[in-house]
Amino acid sequence: MEGMRRVQKAGIARQVGVSNHSLRQWKHAEQVLGEPILSNQVLFNLVRRKPLRNLIPFAASNDRIVIAYSPLAQGLLSGNYNPANPLGGFRRRNPLNPLASAVNLARATPLIETLREIGSTHGVTPAQVALSWVLSHPNTVAIPGASSVAQVTQNAEAAELTLAEDEIIRLGDIAESLQLKGGIAGAVGALRR
Numbered sequence: 001m002e003g004m005r006r007v008q009k010a011g012i013a014r015q016v017g018v019s020n021h022s023l024r025q026w027k028h029a030e031q032v033l034g035e036p037i038l039s040n041q042v043l044f045n046l047v048r049r050k051p052l053r054n055l056i057p058f059a060a061s062n063d064r065i066v067i068a069y070s071p072l073a074q075g076l077l078s079g080n081y082n083p084a085n086p087l088g089g090f091r092r093r094n095p096l097n098p099l100a101s102a103v104n105l106a107r108a109t110p111l112i113e114t115l116r117e118i119g120s121t122h123g124v125t126p127a128q129v130a131l132s133w134v135l136s137h138p139n140t141v142a143i144p145g146a147s148s149v150a151q152v153t154q155n156a157e158a159a160e161l162t163l164a165e166d167e168i169i170r171l172g173d174i175a176e177s178l179q180l181k182g183g184i185a186g187a188v189g190a191l192r193r
Contacts, residue, residue: 001016001029001032001033002032004016004033005033005034015038015039016033016037016038017037017038017039017040017041017067018037018039018040018041019040019041019042020040020041020042020043021040021042022055023054023055023058026040026055026058027058036062036063036064037064038064038065039064039065039066039067040055040059040064040065040066040067041066041067041068041069041143042055042066042067042068042069043068043069043070044056044066044068044069044070044071044134044140045068045070045071045072045073045077045130045134046073046077046111046130046133046134046171046172046175047073047076047077047108047111047175047178047180048070048073049172049175049176051066051068052137056137056138056139056140059138059139059140060137060138060139063139064139065139065140065141066137066139066140066141067140067141067142067143068134068140068141068142068143069143070145071130071131071134071142071143071144072127072130072131072144072145073130074145076105076108076112077111077112077115077126077127077130078125078126078127078130079112079115079116079119079125079126079127081105104180107178107179107180108178108180110174110177110178111171111174111175111178112126114170114171114174115127115129115130115171118163118167118170118171122161122163124157124158124161125154127144127151127154127155127158128154128155128157128158128161129158129161129163129167129171131144131155131158131159131161132158132159132161132162132163133163133168133171133172135158135159136162136163136168142158
């Protein structure tokens with residue numbers, strides 16, 4: 001942060017952001033910098049909900065931004081995958097995505113079905129519903145990946161979707177109730193505590 005302070009004083013950057021900082025680390029970085037750190041880029045989606053505990057409330061009450069990376073859980077929340085059609089390649093081997101296992105894909109079925117159902121009600125895709133859920137939280141933006149122009153367009157259109165409060169709550173409740181194995185289960189369990 002001392003180096004970033006010099007970068008700011010030189011006029012090279014106006015704002016500073018961090019990535020993967022806990023709330024304690026974020027506040028400490030601000031203290032060292034001597035001014036607000038605008039953003040914190042963290043893993044946040046329906047099944048990785050830990051930022052709801054304190055990062056998002058801090059951002060909302062202090063004019064900061066949480067940037068959600070992997071808001072579609074590396075494609076899981078797109079609704080394109082199930083135990084018979086699992087995620088493949090890098091997504092399957094990625095330790096950040098234990099949902100790629102057949103067991104977790106099966107256990108995530110109620111959430112995926114709910115994303116489809118709500119999407120059908122609004123005339124949008126499950127991915128757009130999942131992105132809208134992320135964006136429904138204050139001071140939160142999402143940076144989804146895309147492998148085609150059509151996906152880029154659909155991702156952008158998700159910002160125009162406004163989910164009803166009961167839909168937001170329903171999705172959160174279903175996600176919290178999932179009995180997932182691996183890193184995701186720990187994240188969900190930590191949120192419950």
